[in-house]
Amino acid sequence: MPSAVDAVQLRGIGKRFPGVIANHDVDLTIRAGTVHALIGENGAGKSTLMKILYGVQRPDEGTITIEGKEVVLKSPTEAIEAGVGMVFQHFMLADNLTVLENMVLGAEKLHGIGDGARAEIRRISDRFGFDLDPDVMVEKLGVAARQRLEIAKVLYRGARVIILDEPTAVLVPQEVDALFANLRELKDAGNSVLFISHKLDEVLDIADDITVMRRGTTVGTADPRTATKHELAELMVGSELPSPETGESTVTDVVELSLTDITLTDEFGRNLLTDVSLDIRRGEVLGIAGVEGNGQAELVETIMGMRIPTSGTIRLGDKDVTEWHTRKLREAGIGYIPEDRHRHGLLLDAPLWENRILGHQTRPPSVKRMWFNRKGTWFKRKNAREQTRPPRVGGMWINRKGARKDTERIVRDYDVRAPGIDTPARALSGGNQQKLIVGREMSGDPVLLIASHPTRGVDVGAQAAIWDHIKRARRKGLAVLLISADLDELIGLSDTIQVILRGRLVGTFDPSTVTPQDLGTAMTGGEAA
């Protein structure tokens, strides 16, 4: 539905951070009543541009025009007043409040907090097919419903341009279809959507226009009616589309990780995990499929020693590790790519090389063993015998040089785009932070890798690099527990797939025959979302 007045026009947008030009000469036009996809490799500048349009960041230069009116956006509140809303990847809802309470929080003046608000929520929900009951507690809602509530919240506040940051990353295929149906309704009502995604087939499915960013600027547009995935990948990263296919099986008979009847109960006596049993052999990738919030996080935390199971045993190789704590497990050779990189994966204000040490602070190259003699002179172990006096004190010390050198290697091997290893992790784009974590966790040849969404937020080029590293390690005997919401990745990389639902493993699938739709159905307990 073309319109005389475009929903958004960005002209000549520029934004610099110390040492980095995040955006320069960015031009983008979002037509009213369309879904506009913004694609580009990690660090291309997509998030920065979105934050500028949502008033979180101020541009150094350029103009923003919304529905024909030039605006200066100093805060998200001003963006919403101008008609622009944003739904972040991490939902910002209060679990212990109802849908209505979440909706009116901070927007009480619009429709009150009672019947007026309830009527408006019903109107929005009916109009766009959101299926929201104003009086349901948010804790009862699944991921897809929470996302619909976030979108509805933005509409409730009067937004006509809605920015969605990788909205499908957490959804199963059936939920993606449902979301796209909602977005089509939004378009029909004259709203516009700016959609950021690394999933190119979804972009081709939903977008009316596609803009490609590279190295901080808009480098071109593509027509979704004629473009192919390959062409988009080419435009984004100048390379072929990767495939997660692992090829030949490398599964051996040696069991690396074995869980027997693991049950985990919370303080209210509710089972978070029930009778979970699984084996992962050397050279095997075991994929776990599940809608977020069905026990994946608890399963990983139990294996990683952050929670002690209420019953059942965990064995790593020939050892019973059920009660081991995280550090000991890591020292035994477990690599761990956490789900939430900001909470568990990185110290955002620390430089990259210090982040290399995180979780590896007891192993080389992050540390070295040193002794010193009575004169107070330090020496390494290999020189110990040459000392005339026996060493008096020994210990482990941070090996700054070793850690820095290994960080340089990770930056090179995993193509982490950063000004240098002294840059704080916070200054990296999301995808580049993820590459750093994967590189760190694959260091030192782990025997077992626990990988939660290893390529979430990572562009197609970097995805290929991460898959290659995992495949190579698997050939050398690495056992992998792979948790991923990207079903193509799960099917491509795994040797076996198990589905987790409400804390139980409810089905085993052969990746060579299963389809994403089959998995989606099993993940939602047999019914479509």
Ligand SMILES: Nc1ncnc2c1ncn2[C@@H]1O[C@H](COP(=O)(O)OP(=O)(O)OP(=O)(O)O)[C@@H](O)[C@H]1O
């Ligand atoms: N607060 C910041 N301080 C310093 N540099 C930053 C900051 N935010 C972003 N950058 C830099 O700006 C560039 C663009 O980052 P941006 O997050 O916009 O990329 P992106 O396209 O969204 O990437 P991704 O797909 O990985 O999320 C990157 O080089 C990044 O390191």
